[in-house]
Amino acid sequence: MGQYKFHIERLRSSGLRPTKQRLAICKVLFDRKETFHFTIDKLKKTFEKGTKKKISVATLYNTVHAFKEKGYLKEISLKGNQTFFDTNTKNHHHFYDEHMSQLVDIDDKNVSINYLPKTPSGKKIKSIEVLVKIEDNN
Amino acid sequence: MGQYKFHIERLRSSGLRPTKQRLAICKVLFDRKETFHFTIDKLKKTFEKGTKKKISVATLYNTVHAFKEKGYLKEISLKGNQTFFDTNTKNHHHFYDEHMSQLVDIDDKNVSINYLPKTPSGKKIKSIEVLVKIEDNN
């Protein structure tokens, strides 16, 4: 029974019911000053700590995917065995330290791409993502 | 039995033993005119067809990862539940049709990136990958 007004409104206006599971997840994901990157497993761990009521991992998947479909989250294209999600839904790119599994945003204003090749016939561009892999010096 | 000389040499010089499993996999992956993109599952299917002797899926994983470590293959950064590998080990980028799970190479000469942001401190750039997602027109 906290300050869920905003989340309830947004869920309703997206056609999603504001269940207590979804509101708890909204609180963890969106009641922050800064956006961040996460995996389902990291999200699960935040619910295991905190005396927050248990949420099934299947529900975490359902909810995160529903939020992604509604545009509250973006999925990041990365190799590796866990999917990364991003609460920053603006167009942007990433530095990625594979060794640390650490992502850092790069504003898309700071990247310019001049690609010459024509798009394969019958297709149009949907998005352009730049991933700059980094590693420790030396 | 076949013309494995080249593969045997390369494996030996990388410190990998030229087992019959590895040679069979080399033949499928590298005895071609054009490079290509594949998943472990697609590779598995090519061995299920053909009367080629059965290779355990674990061995496909072991071998593909060993080949990647030795630089015969690259892993492609994509979301989705199956990892894509690339027999094109030159620096290059991709068009990707998520709906079709279809990758097309973009030569890196055809892409120029001017990124302003400094690399996070203590880190250096390892690689830059551009993924252009495409979809059907209209």
Add this chain to the structure above:
DNA sequence: AAAATAGATTAGAATCATTCTAATGTATTG
């Protein structure tokens, strides 16, 4: 050159990220 040892490789079994689906919950209708 056979046997012993060490190290590499294979592949069945285990794991774990993700998806499926039957049960439960919620809104809408009469």
Add this chain to the structure above:
DNA sequence: CAATACATTAGAATGATTCTAATCTATTTT
């Protein structure tokens, strides 16, 4: 306030990947 339709949850199933014990191969020892 039923009854019905639809949305949501979460335990179970799936499937991609990894683990590890058994097997194979190369090297060293006798």
